[in-house]
Amino acid sequence: MLTLELTDQTGAVTQAEWQAAAAEAAPVLARAQAGEERYADSLGWLDPTLWGGQDWAGRAAALAQQLRGFADTFVVIGVGGSNNAARTVVEALDLPGGMRIVWAGNTLSPHAMNRMLAQLEGRSPVIDCIAKNFETLEPGASFRVLRRWLTDRYGKQEAARRILCTGTPGSSLEKLAKEQGYTFLPFPEPIGGRFTALSPVHLMPMAAAGADVAALCRGAEKMAAALRRQPADENPALQYAALRYLLWQKGYRAELLSCFEPRMKGLFKWWEQLFAESEGKDGRGLLPVTGEFSEQLHSLGQFIQDGTHILFETFLNVKEQQASLSLAPDGVEDGFGYLDDKDFEDLNRAAFAATRTAHSATLPCVTLTIDRVDEENLGGLFYFFQFACYLSAELLGVNPFDQPGVEAYKGWMFRALGKPGA
Template sequence: MDIKSKHIRFDCTDAVTTDIASDLDKLLSKTNNIREAYKQNPLPLFTQLDKTDDLSAMQVLGETIRKDAQRIVVLGTGGSSLGAQVLVQINGWGTPASGMVQAAGPEMIFADNLDGQSFERLLDEAQLANTKFIVVSKSGGTAETMMQLSCVLTALEKAGLNAPAHVSGIAGSGSNTLRDVADRAGFPLLPHADGIGGRFAVLTNVGLLPALLMGVDLVSVREGAFEALTSFMEAPVDEIPAAIGAAMQIAHAGKNRNISVLMPYTDRLERLGFWYRQLWAESLGKDGQGTCPVNALGPVDQHSQVQLYLGGPDDKIYNLVTAKNQSLGPKALAAACDIPELSWLQGRHIGELVAAEATATYTALKENARPVRLIEMDDVTGHSVGYILMHFMLETIIAAGLMGIDAFDQPAVEQGKIIAKKLMAESSN
């Protein structure tokens, strides 16, 4: 199974092992019923892709945020942050060369984990005057995010700075805590799209507003996502990469391959692995079901994970992601390194070695009879990343349908939130 879209190739040939072939066919046939159900009742995730009215509101708020900003700090956790990180990484954020991105505009920081010492440093009074904060919470009451916001407002007040000039955000509609705080403090909020949960919200303002501020082409992102959606809605099921991927993953789970490894071979897709990890785990880990998503990065994790992948238990399916046309980077020509031991590197680009190592990992997995899927992008662009984001959301939604579970709730997460709030309330009495 080797399918090429406009900018991405999905090669599942070596992921369809003989022991899952019959199960795969049965599961694929079931995906057509899942697809027809969503044709009859499209998700808001699908219907918002061809909208443009929300883009103008983002652009207006973006101009306000950029004004006098040297730092932009995004307050949000999980789906309120990870998708945006994937999109801004298209232009180099979060890579070793991220300083070049910052030189062209404000520094962007995602405060997605709660840590007292780290956040105290972010609120250094000497930098507050040139810092803008974007607070994101669909529920309007996420504990970690509201704690951060409360500390930001406290720090701004202490520094004599006006909250509306430094804070803006995105919140769900209706009455919620974040909207109440914003009304009291006077800072603006954009509406979080109704009916789209946080981990599926990357193609809404949740992901697109930070991407806009980092110079990403938002229209291109949505066009790529729409291409993936069109394939899902119109192509035969055995030609839909997301349907094949979902059926393949569930079939392998039935053979006790309960770990799904996503391993990009480019720095600019490193955050994709973290976004995928939340999407797959939180959507499918229910009713005693689900498989464990693992994120890796090539080539670096060839030195920390591939020994296990090749020599350890056959309990994983591997998804390698490459970008064949990305910059090859510098060339090795130094006279001091012109020695026999390095003759195979002389005159070669870094990108050539990355490509060779990706091919080597793929080949080694195949030769060790480990199921491996290759996802080959032409390059890391707004269009290709938009496509791959929609692809994995569709793959997750289809997998949930095959498993007979709701992809869109997270009861175990909510249970933890309730316990944490109770503990805080009890300790304050």
């Protein structure tokens, strides 16, 4: 089970203050556990069985098996909340036997687009255009390019067999799918993009890659069952949210999420979007930043130790390493004899412990520990962060589910491109 631990040699936050803050936030927890009516059109994720669960997991797995009968590559056309969760799972797990995943629709760079197309040469692809309202430029432009690519190679009928569309029922994307004979999957209307990790939006690409999506949904359901019944003094999501708000009140303005397991770096983009887009409003919010350790200890580590004290750190710790590699001596005197017969896990653990000790002398440090990196734990982690983000934004006094700032650049961009009505 996921656990939280505070390590703070600076004295900025005491355990008593933390517990008092959590107790004070108990009414916010109670409202969130019940599901607030004012957010009814955004809380489709709160019960992970509604748009995830074993039913949707089974559907995704069955469709993935069908696609593998004639295709070996699955192209995900999506940006931000439409691809980050799936990308987390694909990059975190070793998934033999699944389809190769290619990411598209997340850039407007011609160089990146041409590089993406080059990955499809010699492959047998299917594409999944993921767009809630099918107005976002990046996936729309990429879908046009990839539709033409498929039609040029396979003809219109076979290309249609290789195209999936994931959009809101009743949207222009569903209309297009019906007209052209594409397979259509639902983008749940009562869930905003950044909260869709446990819905068909991401279950389909995860299943195509070979992930056990049933286990992922099971982990989310277990986490939801716990977080929606635990009281304030036992609820890790509230404890995390209350600590974040307490540190905001004390003048901290950024949270660094760091991890000594490189395969978890895919989670960073998902986590950054979840908290930045949910909390960054009305001149408020903690800036979410991330650190890939131990690599960035040789760069970002300098700022953490001696730079402006604006951030606190959350370590994502994995209890079980699930791999082993021994440093056996080879008879060469290289100055590293003290490592003889140690395992890389020993080195990684020592680096983590030393870093936490050093950093906690400068800034408050939280350690969030999960048992292992697998589908069930990732499902639980997705739900934990989503629920904690809901609580954290509520404590901060902002709407967790809108994103007015994101729309500002889109208006200028659409006008520059001559979009009708922009």
